[in-house]
Amino acid sequence: MSTQQTTDTGGAASARVAAYLREAILGGQLKPGDRIRQEEVAERFGASRLPVREALRMLEAEGLTEHEPNKGARVPRLTQHEVEVIYRMRERLEPLALVESLPLLTEAEHAELEDVQRRIEENTDLERFLDLDREFHMLTYSGCGIDPLNSMVTRLWNSTQHYRRSYVALGGRSRMWVVNSEHRLILDAVVRRDPIDAERFVEGHIRRTRIELGHHPEVFDGNPR
Amino acid sequence: MSTQQTTDTGGAASARVAAYLREAILGGQLKPGDRIRQEEVAERFGASRLPVREALRMLEAEGLTEHEPNKGARVPRLTQHEVEVIYRMRERLEPLALVESLPLLTEAEHAELEDVQRRIEENTDLERFLDLDREFHMLTYSGCGIDPLNSMVTRLWNSTQHYRRSYVALGGRSRMWVVNSEHRLILDAVVRRDPIDAERFVEGHIRRTRIELGHHPEVFDGNPR
DNA sequence: TGACACAGGATTGGATCCAAAATCTACTGT
DNA sequence: ACAGTAGATTTTGGATCCAATCCTGTGTCA
Known part of the structure; x- marks a missing residue:
């Protein structure tokens, strides 16, 4: 993979999920405005939703996702x-x-x-x-x-x-x-x-x-x- | 409370736990180097450990805590x-x-x-x-x-x-x-x-x-x- | 006396289940 | 035909339980 920074924070599973999503967002597969459903990612990854939630929080800190209570995560769209x-x-x-x-x-x-x-x-x-x-x-x-x-x-x-x-x-x-x-x-x-x-x-x-x-x-x- | 910014991110419980810890850190009750045990906070708060985990992630993004895998959260100490x-x-x-x-x-x-x-x-x-x-x-x-x-x-x-x-x-x-x-x-x-x-x-x-x-x-x- | 190994307790990470909120859909009434 | 609403479905938030890891204290052996 090309784009650095593996945020050693969080457990092994969260870190892997985060790396996967980070790659997808930076690589352009996920575009600004796109919604990220926890279940979907968890399933594709063979893990439970919990590490996905952790991963989304990490990505939020990195500016790659944004979060709204009870509504979930999106890739931020900027003006x-x-x-x-x-x-x-x-x-x-x-x-x-x-x-x-x-x-x-x-x-x-x-x-x-x-x-x-x-x-x-x-x-x-x-x-x-x-x-x-x-x-x-x-x-x-x-x-x-x-x-x-x-x-x-x-x-x-x-x-x-x-x-x-x-x-x-x-x-x-x-x-x-x-x-x-x-x-x-x-x-x-x-x-x-x-x-x-x-x-x-x-x-x-x-x-x-x-x-x-x-x-x-x-x-x-x-x-x- | 005096020190603003209620990070509307996360559910109601996580937000309350985050506000509580934020207050404790900014107010000086928790000092740099202090460890934060999830169980302890959860108990004092009458909630499970999960919202505490979410809260710690939010605080990490705000620079108020740091996280090490399998070791937990601390208040960062700076040189x-x-x-x-x-x-x-x-x-x-x-x-x-x-x-x-x-x-x-x-x-x-x-x-x-x-x-x-x-x-x-x-x-x-x-x-x-x-x-x-x-x-x-x-x-x-x-x-x-x-x-x-x-x-x-x-x-x-x-x-x-x-x-x-x-x-x-x-x-x-x-x-x-x-x-x-x-x-x-x-x-x-x-x-x-x-x-x-x-x-x-x-x-x-x-x-x-x-x-x-x-x-x-x-x-x-x-x-x- | 000191260093290493092991065991037990403590603490975090992850899975599953249930509850609450939001979104979507279909229906009703005008 | 359209707006509004109620119910069903989807999706997120939280609790509880189990597994993996780390830390600590004790005991043994050189």
Whole structure:
């Protein structure tokens, strides 16, 4: 599987169910607005409903589901304005995460970053691009051991995954090209361990994406259901 | 009860248990490092362990408990560095929350803010100060309807509540005086609906608190257990 | 005396059953 | 034909019981 973070919280069964649903939501099989029925998941998984309930709670904390009493869980649907604010949050939090992480990244991790970036540049598949892009950024933050910071950054990425997909599908090849050139700037700053540039470049990278996104309201129209 | 936010998520019983535990943690009856036994809470509450489990999950999402498989829930204990990074996160997120909130605050809410600030200035009790200070800030953000932003700000406040208490107890009356003068600046900017000043003042308010906290490592030493 | 192993108790994780709430459907009345 | 309502079905919330895991204290042996 490609998309990280196994939340070791909860028992073995809950963790497996959570991983399964996480994959389904981030992978786009479950879309914003979709309802998640406990019984259905439990059955498909050969477990009782209880670990499913636990899993849904974990996912809620990760921003992947939302819960209404006596009505159940859904994949949250966001407005364009909500997504824009989430990007503004990212503009402020991720530079901080990177600065905290920067001095603790090893040369092995630098090499891994180089490798991921190389694979992004060789890649042509959309879904794979989403995963690799995420992997690149998360790797740059991986030196930062502050739990609330990590989990919030992860949550912001999770919440917007579906809209990122729509947007990249729209922008296509040229969009990926821009991302790559900006990644190169970030990567250089990371390897040089230059906190000023690192902060500047990652902030600009996210800001430019937010502004681009603002020009494409159609990303938020076609929400199913 | 004084410390808001009833997380309408979960059934009636879970919500009540969550409210009870939330109050106990924020109020200081449960301290960082303390273990929370499901059976114990369930019994004291006349309910089964299941709603307690749900409640603990909710609280985990709010940053009030942490969970380890097969070992149960504890109140998280933070290092000085973690608290410092949380304050840096607040420095970046809360100005954003305030700017988003600013144009949507009504004059009734301005009046309510005035009232809360007046009550803070008249107050001498430490625990009451913690509640009122929180209420003041949350009120300034209350126009911002963006869920992830609200919940993250709340979570950051939750995580540091215990250390805020120790710190205020240390600084005493003079500390409260500084806070009040800074609140007045923020309040003025809010009433004038001046986003530049509002952002500046709230950012400075939090930053100064962070720097002050850095000079008092003893706040983080005496952690029980 | 100290370290390791084992056993018993305590505590959490999961399954099943039942109750309550919400949603859906079909019927009735105008 | 349509709106409103009552009943049936679906789905979630909670209680109880059982299983698996962890922790603690004691005893044995080197």
